[in-house]
Amino acid sequence: MRRNDREITDNSVIEKFILKQKIIRIGLIDNGEVYIVPVNYGYTYSNGAHTFYFHGAKAGRKYELAKSNPSVGFEIDGEYKLLISEAACDCSAQYQSIVGNGILSIVNDEEERVKGLNYLMLQLTGKNHYEYSKEMLNSVAVFKIEVKTLSCKAKF
Numbered sequence: 001m002r003r004n005d006r007e008i009t010d011n012s013v014i015e016k017f018i019l020k021q022k023i024i025r026i027g028l029i030d031n032g033e034v035y036i037v038p039v040n041y042g043y044t045y046s047n048g049a050h051t052f053y054f055h056g057a058k059a060g061r062k063y064e065l066a067k068s069n070p071s072v073g074f075e076i077d078g079e080y081k082l083l084i085s086e087a088a089c090d091c092s093a094q095y096q097s098i099v100g101n102g103i104l105s106i107v108n109d110e111e112e113r114v115k116g117l118n119y120l121m122l123q124l125t126g127k128n129h130y131e132y133s134k135e136m137l138n139s140v141a142v143f144k145i146e147v148k149t150l151s152c153k154a155k156f
Contacts, residue, residue: 008096008152011045017096017152018043018076022124024052026104026145027073028065037062042119050100050147053107053116058141063106066143072104074145079154093155100150107142116142 008014024041027034042053052074056062077097085091107113114132117140122128 006153006155008154014098014150014152015045017078018050018098019123021076021078023076024054025075026054026062027075028062028104029069029071030061030065035061035065040120040124042116042121042123044119050150052102052145052147053119054143054145055117055120055140056143058139062143063141066104066106066141070104071101072145073099073101075099079156096152096154096156098150098152100147102145102147102149105144105146107144110137112144113137113142116144 008017022040023038025036025038027036029035039054039056044051044053075097077095079094079096081094083092083094107116114137117132118128118130121130
C-alpha cells in the first residue's frame with residue numbers, strides 16, 4: 001500500500017466496516033479480460049479467516065468462471081464524502097475501502113449452503129435464522145470466497 005498512513009490494521013475496525021456495507025465487487029478473469037460483478041454478500045470471520053458468501057444462478061458467466069478460474073479479487077467501499085474546496089485540485093474525499101484476493105468456490109454441502117445464505121441474510125436484514133425449502137436450495141448457487149489477502153484503507 002502506497003499510503004501506509006491510511007492503512008487500517010485493527011481487525012475490529014475492519015470487521016465493523018465490512019459488516020456495515022452491503023455490496024462487494026468481485027473481479028474474475030474471463031479469457032484474459034477482467035469481469036467485475038457487484039453482489040450482496042454475507043461475511044464471517046473465524047479462526048483468523050475472513051470468508052464472504054453470496055448467491056446467484058446455477059448458470060451464466062459468474063457460475064462458469066467460478067468453476068473454471070477460482071482466483072478472484074474483491075473490493076468493498078463506503079463512508080464516502082466529498083470534501084469541496086474553492087479550487088478543483090484542492091477537493092478531497094473521506095472514504096474507507098477494502099481490497100483483497102481469494103479463492104472462489106461453489107458451496108455444495110447443504111449445511112454450509114444454509115449457513116452461507118444465513119450470513120447473507122444477516123448482512124442484509126439483521127436476522128440470520130431463516131428456513132429454506134429443498135426447492136429453493138436446489139435452485140440457487142451459493143458461492144464462497146476464502147480470503148487470502150485483505151487490506152483496508154481509510155481517510156477520515
